[in-house]
Structure formats: C-alpha cells, structure tokens
Amino acid sequence: MKPTIRHFLLFILMLGASGLSLALRPTHRIADDAAPINLEVMIPKTFGEWQDEPKTDIQIVNAQEKEVIERIYAQTLSRTYVNRDGYRMMLAIAYGKDQDDSHQVHKPEICYPAQGFMLKEKHYETLSIRGGKIPVTRVETSFGERNEPITYWITVGDRVVGPRLDKKLVEMSYGLRGQIPDGLLFRVSSIDSKSAHAYQMQEQFITEMLGGIDPQSRKKLTGITFREQQ
C-alpha cells in the first residue's frame, strides 16, 4: 500500500472511531422522562407504627462530606423514625440523575469505615415484600459501643443491582440503548446491640414504608412493579 493511501486510511478510521463514539454516547436521561421526584414528599413522615422524629440527637452517618454529597447526588433524604416502643430507625436515601464513573453512589461498606466505623460482617439476603423480592445487602458496623446493623440496596434505572447483577453492566445495558439511567441508594440502619433483632425491625420498617406509598414511588425505590392483589 502506498504510504499516502495508508495514512489517509488510518486517518479516516480514527475520525470514524471518534465520530462513532460520539454518536453512540447516551444522551437521554431517564430521570427527565417522568416528573422530577421529590424524596421529601415521596416518603411519608408517618406510616404504620413509625413516626418521623424531627429533633434527634442521633448522628446519621453521611456518605461523604457535604460538598461531595452535593456533587454526587441530586437529592438526599435522611430521617430518623421512632416507633411506639421508642425504637429508632435511621433512613437515608440518596438519588442521583446519572451514575457515571465520577458520580458513583457510595456504598455503606465504604463510607461507614471511612468515618471510623468497623465493618464486622456482611451478607446478602432477599427481602420478600408485597409484589416482589428485593435483593438487599446487610452490613454490621460498630463504632466503639455503637453497634449499627445496616440494610441497603442500590437501584440503577428500574432495577436493583445486587451481588449477582453488576452495576456497571446494568448501566451499560441502558447506555447501549442511548439512555442514561438514574439511580438511588436506599439505606436503613438502627443502633442495636442485637443484630438479628435489628434486621428484623428493619425488615418490618421497610415493608410498612413501602406499603404506605403510591405504586409509582414504590417502583422508583425498589424496581418492582406492584400489582394490586385480590
């Protein structure tokens, strides 16, 4: 091949790659399809036997410092609920409009230790709620005397990513269709020296909460389309 033709061919191929990658870049944000979500309104302040406790002296562990939170998440909600027996449950939801490399959600098993917590145990489980199952991750953390078991899950688009479904793969399955998925981290935790009891209370809390909100919000939070049962 003559050098001139070779150079030209290589150049065209490189330009083509540049153009093609530009064309294949997802531009459509799923988050912009529906009405913007408002976590503050979406999650009721009272449901079942749980009630929002506006003034609390418990410090909820933040994902990161404040500036990082604002850069990563479009919206965050953190509340402490209390039930009739005085059992306190901490709820933290972080919602992001996109989840690219620089805007990844921070998993509790990363952000808790980063604040000085010890990670004691981690396992996966499936929460059966009305209409479907949520694959959750359970992490037991402690800070000195404070024992804090956590139940959490992460969604990408309308799917929950768990141990079996890699987050990046789900994002790519959207990306290849030209879509940018939104995502959220849903986390509940309670300060409780008996972890088994804590997990049981958290499951009850989650079930009651999801039972008390409208189907659309439930789908957003859990990826499960709930069919009303007879």
Added chain:
Amino acid sequence: MAFAHEALRAPGSTQPPAWYGWAILALGLCAMYGPSFNDLFHGLWSSEAQAHGPIVLGISCWLIYKKWPTMWEASEGRPTSTWGWPVFVIGLLLYIVGRSQDILIFEIGSLIWLLAALLLIQRGPQALKAQWFALFFMIFMIPLPGPLVDAVTMPMKMAVSYVAEQVLYSAGYPIARQGVILMIDQYKLLVADACAGLHTLFTLEAVGLLYLNLVRHDSLFRNVTLAVCVVPISFTANVIRVMALTLITFYFGDEAGQGFLHGFAGMVLFMTALMLIIGVDTLLQFGLKIRRNRQAAPSGA
C-alpha cells in the same frame, strides 16, 4: 511534530516529505483523544487523588520524543509489520466502547494500543521495541475503576493506621485507635483516602519505574526487586506521613496539623518514597557488588 521533520529530512529525497504522513496521523489521534483528555482535565484529573495523571502523560510524551531518533535509526530499512492492523482495530473498538459508555480504562487504555499499532504499521517491530517503555508508562495514567480503588483503599488505610498507632504507642505517646480514626491526646485524626489510597501506590510505582528507566540498570534482578519493593516502600512512606501529621498535631495543635496536611504532606510522602527507593537501590547495588567480588575472587586465584 518538529522533531519528526528533523529526523526525516533524508538528503536527496524526492518523495513528499514523510512528516506529512505523521502529521495526518497525529491529527487523527487528536480527533480521538482531544475530547477525552479535555474531559479528564476538567473532571477526574482536577481532583487531588488523580493529579498524577497529567504528569504521567507529560512524561510519556517526553519519553517518546527522546527516543524518537533512536527509534528511527533502529527501524530504518527494516520491514514494517501487518500485525499493526489488528492491533489498530482492537484499539479503535476499545476506544469506541470506552468513550461512548464512559469506561475510562478502555477509553484511555486504547491510546496505548493505537500508538503501538501506528508504530508497527509505520516503522515495524523495531520501532515498537525502542518505544516500549513510554507506552508501558502510559498505563499509569489510566484512571483506575472506582470499585477497585474502593476495595483496596480501605484495608490499606486500616493497615496504615494500625502500624502508625503501634509505632507511636510503643514510643510512649498517648495514642489510641478506632478503625481509621487516630486519637492522640485530645485530638482526633481521620486517616483519609488520600493518605493511603491505591492512587498513591500507583503513583509511587510509576515514580519508581521511571527512576529505574532513567538510571538504566543492566541487572534484571535489581530492576525486578526494586519494582516489587515499591509496594512496601509506598506503605512505609504512608505510615511516615500519617505519623508526621499525628505528631505535628500533638505538639503544635490542630491548626498546624491541618496546615501541614494541605501544604507539605504530599511532598513529604514523595520525598520519603523517593529517598527510600534510592536507598534500597544503593543497598542492592552494594549487595550485587559484594557478590560479584566474591565470585570473581576464586576464579582469579
């Protein structure tokens, strides 16, 4: 591409100047990687943890430039390789997937494939051989995937805090540790990501390898040993940095500690690491010399 021009002006050449072709190829690379690096400079590379990226890029370009005449000589009159074409296609595919799907490890990694391919197509295997280190060095500017960084950073932070605590405790300081929080006197210090991350390790490994390349050892043993030693060296440097920060806070208060953290901590880390690398290297050299003398002595007798 002024340097290419110099090297290519063969006396009595009637063909269109050969730098013309290289300029076209460079233009193609700019079309692909201009936007990528623009994104990186405005995003990831502007953060403290990834600040080594631009430096590595600059050093790689300088290495290529420096090797260019040597490469030209070595590959003059040698056959080019058609293997460059499949490598070129792989590079392009990696780029397309990486750039469109936001997978930086593919997007930036593809540059190495493309450069290797262009060298093979244009000048042949000899040219690639001459430039291998510059291309290899570029690996260090590829941003690491977040989950991998997270997975390695935490245990490293734990270990660094643990060792710093143990050393200071045995030196008689009133220090205690809770996970990655060090408590000395009335102060609480949180060992942050930047103190013990995979990034620091990665950067130091790059510094160490660059040192090796510039010093040019002929001993494979020495090269490999040093490259491996960078890992414990990086760890030690991190421990020293955390201890320095802790002691400054202990003696001069919180403000002094924070001042140190933002001003000098990074520099202290790199100076310590570089000094350790040079120290280990000198020791290795010394050890090799002794062994050689010992081997030489009986044969001479």
